[in-house]
Amino acid sequence: MAHHDLQTPVTEEAIRALKVNDTVSLHGTLYGIRDATQIHMFDRQRKTRFDLHGHAVIHTAPNVKKVEPSSDHPAGYQPICIGTTTSMRMERFTQPLMQQCGVRIVVGKGGLGPVSLNAFQAIGGVYLAIVGGTAALETTWVEQIEDVDLDDLNPESLWKFRVKGFGPLLVAMDSHGQSLYSVVTENAQAQRAKVLAQMGIPS
Numbered sequence: 001m002a003h004h005d006l007q008t009p010v011t012e013e014a015i016r017a018l019k020v021n022d023t024v025s026l027h028g029t030l031y032g033i034r035d036a037t038q039i040h041m042f043d044r045q046r047k048t049r050f051d052l053h054g055h056a057v058i059h060t061a062p063n064v065k066k067v068e069p070s071s072d073h074p075a076g077y078q079p080i081c082i083g084t085t086t087s088m089r090m091e092r093f094t095q096p097l098m099q100q101c102g103v104r105i106v107v108g109k110g111g112l113g114p115v116s117l118n119a120f121q122a123i124g125g126v127y128l129a130i131v132g133g134t135a136a137l138e139t140t141w142v143e144q145i146e147d148v149d150l151d152d153l154n155p156e157s158l159w160k161f162r163v164k165g166f167g168p169l170l171v172a173m174d175s176h177g178q179s180l181y182s183v184v185t186e187n188a189q190a191q192r193a194k195v196l197a198q199m200g201i202p203s
Contacts, residue, residue, distance in 0.1 A: 009054025025167035032159030053102030083135025
């Protein structure tokens with residue numbers, strides 16, 4: 001286990017250096033993205049003016065306040081609560097995010113499936129996990145909402161956050177085909193089979 005401080009955008013080499021159970025803190029730009037954002041980007045072929053190559057995205061639809069644009073709030077939004085949503089329902093978007101947009105890091109909770117794991121391994125990506133219920137803490141890691149695109153989808157717009165020390169986040173799926181979620185599932189199934197055998201119940 002090792003800790004990594006990563007400044008976005010990141011290289012494939014930096015991603016390949018990460019392994020399951022390492023921790024990561026992100027600095028620089030983090031893009032907020034959610035279901036509707038990706039449905040419009042990939043199913044409806046909408047384009048974004050943001051260059052996502054080498055960047056990290058977080059599964060979120062933040063609670064924000066509309067304010068007058070200023071040096072503190074250049075996008076006209078003040079962050080109120082930027083939490084993380086469950087990732088699995090966005091499984092089908094991981095590969096196009098990486099192939100078409102160049103995304104390297106996905107931040108979320110609950111994990112992703114085998115299609116995403118294969119994409120991480122083939123292209124060079126990683127899934128960083130956040131513990132659920134930590135939205136208030138996460139918000140303190142966001143310095144500013146720098147910009148926003150596809151804002152007709154608000155709050156599922158494409159958000160450009162400036163972050164500092166966003167983490168530590170756990171490397172839960174890496175580019176070497178390892179997934180913490182698979183290990184936990186296998187261990188749980190093995191323990192279940194053991195308990196059932198002790199009770200004389202076939203598994």
